[in-house]
Amino acid sequence: MNKYMLIDDDDFFLILNKDILSLTDPDAGIIQFNSAIAALEWMDKTIQDQETEWPENILLDIRMPFMNGFDFLERMKAYPLHAIQKIKVFMMTSSLDERDFIKAQHYPFVYNYFTKPLTIEMIADIASTEMKDWKLESGQ
Amino acid sequence: MSSRNTHNLNNSPDYQELKKKYDELQLRVTRFSVIEQELIHARNQMDQEVMIYRQMQQFNTKALEDITDEFYTRLVTETLLEIFETELAFVCIDIPNTGNSALRHVEGYSLNEEQKFELHLYMINLFTDLPSGTLRSFEPRPSDKIRTILPIRHLMVTQVRDPQLNITITLMGGISDKGSPFYEPIRKDREAAFTVFSQQVLTYQTNRFKTHTIREQFNALTIEQKRITSIAENFLNFDTNPDKNIQRMVDLSVQLLSGNCSVYEKLENELIFTSSSYSKDGYHNNTSEEKICYRITHLSGRDIVCQLITNDLLQQHKSPWLSQFAGLTLLGSVLRIDKKPIGTLVVFLDSSVPINDSIFQLARILTAAIAVEERRKNALKALSESEEKYRMIFEGTPNGIIVADPVIQRFQYVNRSACQLFGYNEEEFLNLTLDDLHPAASTDDVKQLFKSLEKGEIKVAMEVPCIHKNRSIFYADISSSRISIGGRSLLAGFFTDVTQQRFDQQAILKSNIELKKINSELDNFVYSVSHDLRSPLLAILGLVQLIHQHQQSDEAMQKYISMIAASATRMDDTIKEILDYSRNARLDIVVSPVDFNLLIREIFEDVRHISPEKITLELNIKQDIPFYSDSNRISTLIKNIISNSVKYRKKGVNNSYININILITPEKAVLRFEDNGEGIEAIHQDRIFDMFYRASNSAPGTGLGLYICKEILHNINGTITLDSAAGEGSVFTVTIKNKTN
Numbered sequence: 001m002n003k004y005m006l007i008d009d010d011d012f013f014l015i016l017n018k019d020i021l022s023l024t025d026p027d028a029g030i031i032q033f034n035s036a037i038a039a040l041e042w043m044d045k046t047i048q049d050q051e052t053e054w055p056e057n058i059l060l061d062i063r064m065p066f067m068n069g070f071d072f073l074e075r076m077k078a079y080p081l082h083a084i085q086k087i088k089v090f091m092m093t094s095s096l097d098e099r100d101f102i103k104a105q106h107y108p109f110v111y112n113y114f115t116k117p118l119t120i121e122m123i124a125d126i127a128s129t130e131m132k133d134w135k136l137e138s139g140q
Numbered sequence: 141m142s143s144r145n146t147h148n149l150n151n152s153p154d155y156q157e158l159k160k161k162y163d164e165l166q167l168r169v170t171r172f173s174v175i176e177q178e179l180i181h182a183r184n185q186m187d188q189e190v191m192i193y194r195q196m197q198q199f200n201t202k203a204l205e206d207i208t209d210e211f212y213t214r215l216v217t218e219t220l221l222e223i224f225e226t227e228l229a230f231v232c233i234d235i236p237n238t239g240n241s242a243l244r245h246v247e248g249y250s251l252n253e254e255q256k257f258e259l260h261l262y263m264i265n266l267f268t269d270l271p272s273g274t275l276r277s278f279e280p281r282p283s284d285k286i287r288t289i290l291p292i293r294h295l296m297v298t299q300v301r302d303p304q305l306n307i308t309i310t311l312m313g314g315i316s317d318k319g320s321p322f323y324e325p326i327r328k329d330r331e332a333a334f335t336v337f338s339q340q341v342l343t344y345q346t347n348r349f350k351t352h353t354i355r356e357q358f359n360a361l362t363i364e365q366k367r368i369t370s371i372a373e374n375f376l377n378f379d380t381n382p383d384k385n386i387q388r389m390v391d392l393s394v395q396l397l398s399g400n401c402s403v404y405e406k407l408e409n410e411l412i413f414t415s416s417s418y419s420k421d422g423y424h425n426n427t428s429e430e431k432i433c434y435r436i437t438h439l440s441g442r443d444i445v446c447q448l449i450t451n452d453l454l455q456q457h458k459s460p461w462l463s464q465f466a467g468l469t470l471l472g473s474v475l476r477i478d479k480k481p482i483g484t485l486v487v488f489l490d491s492s493v494p495i496n497d498s499i500f501q502l503a504r505i506l507t508a509a510i511a512v513e514e515r516r517k518n519a520l521k522a523l524s525e526s527e528e529k530y531r532m533i534f535e536g537t538p539n540g541i542i543v544a545d546p547v548i549q550r551f552q553y554v555n556r557s558a559c560q561l562f563g564y565n566e567e568e569f570l571n572l573t574l575d576d577l578h579p580a581a582s583t584d585d586v587k588q589l590f591k592s593l594e595k596g597e598i599k600v601a602m603e604v605p606c607i608h609k610n611r612s613i614f615y616a617d618i619s620s621s622r623i624s625i626g627g628r629s630l631l632a633g634f635f636t637d638v639t640q641q642r643f644d645q646q647a648i649l650k651s652n653i654e655l656k657k658i659n660s661e662l663d664n665f666v667y668s669v670s671h672d673l674r675s676p677l678l679a680i681l682g683l684v685q686l687i688h689q690h691q692q693s694d695e696a697m698q699k700y701i702s703m704i705a706a707s708a709t710r711m712d713d714t715i716k717e718i719l720d721y722s723r724n725a726r727l728d729i730v731v732s733p734v735d736f737n738l739l740i741r742e743i744f745e746d747v748r749h750i751s752p753e754k755i756t757l758e759l760n761i762k763q764d765i766p767f768y769s770d771s772n773r774i775s776t777l778i779k780n781i782i783s784n785s786v787k788y789r790k791k792g793v794n795n796s797y798i799n800i801n802i803l804i805t806p807e808k809a810v811l812r813f814e815d816n817g818e819g820i821e822a823i824h825q826d827r828i829f830d831m832f833y834r835a836s837n838s839a840p841g842t843g844l845g846l847y848i849c850k851e852i853l854h855n856i857n858g859t860i861t862l863d864s865a866a867g868e869g870s871v872f873t874v875t876i877k878n879k880t881n
Contacts, residue, residue, distance in 0.1 A: 009837050010675060012703055016682040019696075023689055035837060063671050065834035065843070094674040097667055116675070117682025 003029040003055035009064040036072035062093040108134040217247030226313035234308040272301040300342040382517035399487040406483040460503035473507040540635035563609030593620040614639040668832040676707035747783040755796040763804035780845040785815040787839040816869040
């Protein structure tokens with residue numbers, strides 16, 4: 001069973017992403033947050049004894065108030081390496097700004113960069129993406 | 141009685157005795173008479189001798205006086221006549237190096253110079269091979285040559301010589317044919333005295349000669365001294381004008397070389413200098429020889445000189461040379477500068493000038509002196525050219541130049557630009573000090589800068605504050621360099637007024653900062669707007685994709701379609717807000733009376749439906765006078781604040797309210813918006829007026845509303861403040877200027 005975490009401040013996208021995911025993969029486990037802060041709170045809470053609950057895919061919106069997608073990625077680095085090594089992050093954005101794309105490539109646990117909306121093809125892409133073996137480079 | 145006595149006496153034995161005694165007495169008397177006569181004669185002779193020597197003594201006395209040669213010779217002859225009682229006397233004195241001008245004088249007879257000369261020759265012949273002091277006394281035969289000159293019957297002549305000085309004295313005394321009644325031949329006994337006298341004359345003559353020689357030498361020395369003094373003065377009294385000095389050298393060459401005239405010819409520019417005695421008129425001295433010189437100098441002299449100079453052979457003359465032209469002697473000397481001939485000095489020598497080394501030496505010195513002046517002339521020309529050049533640069537440059545003496549701490553030179561820069565005239569400027577040019581507060585810094593400049597640590601001291609005469613401050617970039625003027629090491633400062641540049645630069649910096657801010661805002665704006673505009677659109681695309689799926693229920697379809705509608709509305713709202721922003725930024729302010737009551741009620745009616753729950757509005761306006769401002773902008777401002785209150789109300793409650801209190805004064809309107817909504821957390825309060833900043837996610841929004849409020853207030857002279865507590869509500873207080881006039 002593929003587990004997905006959806007993070008987007010826009011409720012509409014949470015709804016339609018969940019719907020399309022359910023349509024494509026009826027067995028998918030989906031957990032959703034309308035802010036990165038809420039998502040982190042959940043991860044902090046679950047890391048101790050329920051790490052298995054952690055999704056292997058995170059669909060992360062970039063532009064969000066208070067804490068944006070990149071802030072979230074930075075905070076993720078604080079988690080134990082073995083924990084984040086099991087996660088594939090996919091950036092979801094409505095922006096066409098290339099700087100965001102370049103910035104996203106600095107994170108080894110970001111596997112792909114998608115422009116909204118989430119499509120069936122993207123879900124297939126996500127599902128077929130192999131987990132990489134990576135280490136954090138010093139300074140990151 | 142006598143006769144009687146005679147008779148008586150004749151026969152007396154006494155008589156005989158007496159007669160005998162008488163005769164004896166008679167004889168004795170006679171004898172005495174002879175002795176007496178001899179005595180008288182001897183006495184006379186003695187008297188004469190005494191007379192001679194007395195006269196000689198007189199001669200001595202007179203001869204010792206400072207008398208002319210003519211007077212001396214006359215004295216000699218007169219003395220001869222007197223002493224030796226001759227009718228004629230002749231003296232002839234041969235002095236070496238005087239040639240024909242030997243002293244001759246005849247007394248007692250008139251002879252012309254030629255006759256005197258012949259007489260002189262005759263005398264010399266008489267004594268050929270005879271020793272000095274020989275005396276000859278004789279009566280010449282009628283055929284004797286002397287009788288053709290002088291009617292002489294008897295003569296006594298002697299000749300004495302001084303072998304050292306080679307002076308020969310010939311003295312003659314003679315008796316003429318006239319046959320004076322008292323004539324007697326020259327007595328033998330006078331011969332000794334004659335010889336003595338001739339010796340005496342010789343002695344005096346040698347003395348006179350020596351005295352004369354010494355005096356002449358002394359005079360010559362005096363003249364030479366004067367000449368040397370004159371040369372020295374001429375050499376020393378240099379004029380600042382080299383041409384004048386050259387002219388003087390040319391004049392001097394005539395003086396020093398005893399020339400008639402001189403010419404100095406320059407090869408290149410045909411300038412002729414001639415000695416001054418001929419430069420004015422040629423008839424200064426009217427001798428024919430000098431006329432020729434004048435003609436040569438002024439008419440053909442130039443050609444001659446040119447010919448002399450251009451002649452290759454003559455050009456090779458290293459030293460002055462002599463040459464002949466038109467019977468005149470020319471002393472030429474080529475003038476060289478750096479071994480290159482540039483001219484010739486030619487002096488036309490007087491025929492009597494002895495040719496010796498010293499004239500060449502003098503010519504060399506004069507040529508060298510002229511060469512020095514020529515060199516100086518070139519140097520002066522070059523100097524004046526370069527001076528002119530530097531003056532042009534110094535005065536012409538827009539940079540202010542100040543030259544200071546660091547030792548005495550005074551300004552030495554300032555150019556026009558520096559005067560203009562600081563507002564002082566040159567005289568005022570030179571009395572200033574460094575402290576007068578820079579503000580007291582920065583004097584130390586300025587001195588430090590100058591030190592750094594001097595050490596070469598910096599090339600330019602940037603934007604140094606300076607004080608104008610009118611006390612205004614301006615800024616100058618200053619560079620400096622060490623210069624040496626007249627052996628003093630001075631410091632030149634170059635001032636460039638950068639006040640305007642500084643002002644412009646600051647303006648540019650300021651506008652750059654603004655531009656950067658605007659650019660960053662624009663960038664942020666584009667990023668945000670594209671996101672906010674695209675998001676609903678992309679949502680619609682996603683929803684359409686879902687609708688396309690076949691197994692959708694009607695319920696789901698209805699949900700998606702309403703979501704599409706909501707997305708479209710969101711997009712529209714965003715576009716409207718952007719338009720609001722753009723209107724505020726672009727449109728001119730239109731002042732009109734503002735009806736807050738109507739305005740607020742219309743806005744509230746428009747936005748209240750956002751909330752499904754009930755919201756109440758309470759509006760209190762205290763207004764005695766009209767309020768003037770831009771209605772459209774104020775409308776947008778109030779709409780944004782009220783719609784925020786509605787959107788961020790406490791959800792699920794029915795007691796939400798908005799209280800608005802407005803106070804209008806002649807100066808301003810104060811609007812207080814109070815709600816009991818969700819409030820704003822303290823950490824967001826500083827940033828809520830920033831563009832696209834969203835403090836809450838509880839309702840969709842662009843983050844533009846309050847930013848637009850702030851911008852509007854900026855344009856219509858107002859302010860906005862916030863007082864809020866999370867969970868309790870917010871109070872926005874807006875103050876807007878009343879534009880009554």
